[in-house]
Amino acid sequence: MSRWEPNARGRLEQAALALYGERGYERVTVAEIAARAGLTERTFFRHYADKREVLFDGTNRLQQTLTGAVADAPADQTPIELVRTALTAVGELFEAGERREPARQRQAVIDKNPELQERELVKLARLGTALTDALHGHGVPAPAASLAAQVGIAVFRVTFPRWLDDPHRRPFPDLIRAGFDELRAMTC
Amino acid sequence: MSRWEPNARGRLEQAALALYGERGYERVTVAEIAARAGLTERTFFRHYADKREVLFDGTNRLQQTLTGAVADAPADQTPIELVRTALTAVGELFEAGERREPARQRQAVIDKNPELQERELVKLARLGTALTDALHGHGVPAPAASLAAQVGIAVFRVTFPRWLDDPHRRPFPDLIRAGFDELRAMTC
Structure with a gap:
């Protein structure tokens, strides 16, 4: 996966906040956040340590x-x-x-x-x-x-x-x- | 164990604070607190739910x-x-x-x-x-x-x-x- 990912960090945050709001923070996985953002889990972990860090970074x-x-x-x-x-x-x-x-x-x-x-x-x-x-x-x-x-x-x-x-x-x-x-x- | 226990609560608190200070909160057990206070564990649990509650009651x-x-x-x-x-x-x-x-x-x-x-x-x-x-x-x-x-x-x-x-x-x-x-x- 080497394509350029414009504003990956912002897209991941947006996807995470939307999913947390829709389904509850506890029930959302990193895989789902990445998928919603159109990115891979690997990209997620390049930006955030875990799903909680999206809220506190x-x-x-x-x-x-x-x-x-x-x-x-x-x-x-x-x-x-x-x-x-x-x-x-x-x-x-x-x-x-x-x-x-x-x-x-x-x-x-x-x-x-x-x-x-x-x-x-x-x-x-x-x-x-x-x-x-x-x-x-x-x-x-x-x-x-x-x-x-x-x-x-x-x-x-x-x-x-x-x-x-x-x-x-x-x-x-x-x-x-x-x-x-x-x-x-x-x-x- | 039916004898009267004057100021059991205060004695337990005093024993707990002394032990937490001497040995570190994590390493102290309820049994040790009760023993230091000259009381039973059962008496401890009549006054406090656990060793943390001594600090927050x-x-x-x-x-x-x-x-x-x-x-x-x-x-x-x-x-x-x-x-x-x-x-x-x-x-x-x-x-x-x-x-x-x-x-x-x-x-x-x-x-x-x-x-x-x-x-x-x-x-x-x-x-x-x-x-x-x-x-x-x-x-x-x-x-x-x-x-x-x-x-x-x-x-x-x-x-x-x-x-x-x-x-x-x-x-x-x-x-x-x-x-x-x-x-x-x-x-x-």
């Missing part, structure tokens, strides 16, 4: 975006501004990749499977730790870094489902800004 | 305390005040039960075991959902309830390790108050 890029945005931020930003900058960068990544629809399909799969929900919690906890470390590396003292990062994760957790279901289809960065505005109105 | 009480405090709070409290009231009530529970030392031992066990860490994340996520529901039940609109609850969980996550390691042994409610003061200073 974006985590590293998400983490790099978060921490990279903090590292590149102006030195005079406050801890909460740094967190907002980082989450806005993630939002721009989502929008640039047109991730709303696949993210919605993915969330519906995760909502039906407790093991995937645990995996998602672990992912969020890791992002929180990475964000704390990035803030600390940018000169924020440890206690403030930890609180700002956890508050950022809180805003992210609230914003994400709003983005998925927003009837006005507002971009993620706009909803992040609205979330921080609400936070300020709530605490001040 | 406080979750229900924690949740009841959180949600009960919200339900009983004055109607004029803002969402963030309600969350602070709820976390203060949890702090008072910890102090009344003299939980700092067992909580520190428990945390050391959890920090060494990824499966227990996942369990802890699931626990925190459930507390967040319960807090959201309690706020909503107290009249807070859904979007604000969700954000306030997640921010409360963020403050709790930051405060908990501070309480465990506080050199001045300040009470949990004082550290919660300090956490909300930091949050305000950070966001306003």
Whole structure:
């Protein structure tokens, strides 16, 4: 099998999300995903370690975006501004990749499977730790870094489902800004 | 075996935490915990379903305390005040039960075991959902309830390790108050 496979990765993700939604994550095999995508199992395994990884392979890029945005931020930003900058960068990544629809399909799969929900919690906890470390590396003292990062994760957790279901289809960065505005109105 | 067993539950917890710390959670058996406590395995299973439950049986009480405090709070409290009231009530529970030392031992066990860490994340996520529901039940609109609850969980996550390691042994409610003061200073 040596023919060129344009956008194999994207086609595999699309096929997997469709099948998970139709038949339930547990019941779908890698062979079926590959067949739906018009590709071989071997091609699948060149892109993903297993069928779960299709749902979680974006985590590293998400983490790099978060921490990279903090590292590149102006030195005079406050801890909460740094967190907002980082989450806005993630939002721009989502929008640039047109991730709303696949993210919605993915969330519906995760909502039906407790093991995937645990995996998602672990992912969020890791992002929180990475964000704390990035803030600390940018000169924020440890206690403030930890609180700002956890508050950022809180805003992210609230914003994400709003983005998925927003009837006005507002971009993620706009909803992040609205979330921080609400936070300020709530605490001040 | 019909003799009276004073404070069997507390003795079992103490024995379990000591053994988990000395030998590693994975390597300790229920028989060993019971023997260390001077009790039978049968008594162990009257109190705990398994050795993991010794570490997580406080979750229900924690949740009841959180949600009960919200339900009983004055109607004029803002969402963030309600969350602070709820976390203060949890702090008072910890102090009344003299939980700092067992909580520190428990945390050391959890920090060494990824499966227990996942369990802890699931626990925190459930507390967040319960807090959201309690706020909503107290009249807070859904979007604000969700954000306030997640921010409360963020403050709790930051405060908990501070309480465990506080050199001045300040009470949990004082550290919660300090956490909300930091949050305000950070966001306003």
